[in-house]
Amino acid sequence: MIKFTAGIATALAILGSAASAEAQSAVDKLYVLNCGEGVAGDISRWSPGVNVGKSMEFADNCYLIHHAQGWLLWDTGLADAIAAMPDGERPSDPRATHWRRPQTLASQLDQLGIKPSDIKYVAVSHSHPDHIGNVELFPQATLLIQKAEYEWPGPNNTSRFNPAHPVSKLEGDHDVFGDGGVMLISTPGHTPGHQSLLVKLPKTGALVLSGDAAHFKENWDNRLVPSINFDKEKTAASMERLADVLTKEKAQLWINHDKAQRDRLKLAPEYYD
Numbered sequence: 679m680i681k682f683t684a685g686i687a688t689a690l691a692i693l694g695s696a697a698s699a700e701a702q703s704a705v706d707k708l709y710v711l712n713c714g715e716g717v718a719g720d721i722s723r724w725s726p727g728v729n730v731g732k733s734m735e736f737a738d739n740c741y742l743i744h745h746a747q748g749w750l751l752w753d754t755g756l757a758d759a760i761a762a763m764p765d766g767e768r769p770s771d772p773r774a775t776h777w778r779r780p781q782t783l784a785s786q787l788d789q790l791g792i793k794p795s796d797i798k799y800v801a802v803s804h805s806h807p808d809h810i811g812n813v814e815l816f817p818q819a820t821l822l823i824q825k826a827e828y829e830w831p832g833p834n835n836t837s838r839f840n841p842a843h844p845v846s847k848l849e850g851d852h853d854v855f856g857d858g859g860v861m862l863i864s865t866p867g868h869t870p871g872h873q874s875l876l877v878k879l880p881k882t883g884a885l886v887l888s889g890d891a892a893h894f895k896e897n898w899d900n901r902l903v904p905s906i907n908f909d910k911e912k913t914a915a916s917m918e919r920l921a922d923v924l925t926k927e928k929a930q931l932w933i934n935h936d937k938a939q940r941d942r943l944k945l946a947p948e949y950y951d
């Protein structure tokens with residue numbers, strides 16, 4: 679009888695710990711990395727008819743996420759080579775963004791004691807140069823990207839990615855580690871296969887990392903679609919989709935290029951848990 683009771687107690691304890699492990703995702707750390715800073719020459723390029731001729735500072739973030747099954751890097755920012763250019767990278771169109779890279783991605787990983795070979799997955803929101811600049815710093819990491827983005831022909835019909843890079847071409851939402859802790863959300867519009875990332879942290883709670891589904895808060899609040907976007911209707915639908923995800927998951931929206939928002943975030947080596 680005593681033995682039986684102990685058996686039940688053990689079984690209940692195991693059930694209890696399994697239930698609590700399930701309630702908390704296995705994501706335990708998120709670092710915000712500085713992957714670029716810039717000045718947009720004319721922000722009406724992103725919000726047609728609004729703020730014409732007004733310039734605005736942009737941030738460019740990468741996010742390094744630790745899950746019990748490994749590290750995932752979300753976006754890789756501007757190419758590290760730009761850090762060595764004294765005047766940064768000037769755009770050919772003066773209305774676009776003049777980018778600088780105050781710190782390399784490689785040096786920020788090094789400061790955290792993380793080697794590029796430690797990164798299991800590199801997931802990118804889309805294939806613009808301010809997001810994929812350092813994908814080849816991680817030649818062994820599996821690239822997680824929407825098939826529609828991967829197959830979108832680049833300038834002169836070239837491939838946007840190194841065909842030798844290991845890749846998982848996704849068609850729609852994807853649960854990266856299988857426990858709901860890190861979810862890629864398909865948000866096409868800015869580009870054909872744009873995606874955003876939902877991350878569930880134990881203390882901070884749920885976050886949606888926008889990619890370029892919106893570029894800054896004013897555009898998000900007013901659902902403005904940049905004239906440079908690939909598909910206006912899909913962009914609008916994707917913003918509505920993200921709004922639904924935010925409500926359902928009680929999530930915060932972190933907008934990648936919003937400098938004012940980034941100025942309020944903790945940057946690496948501090949982290950969110």
Ligand SMILES: [Zn+2]
Binds near residue numbers: 806808809890935
């Ligand atoms: Zn961008």
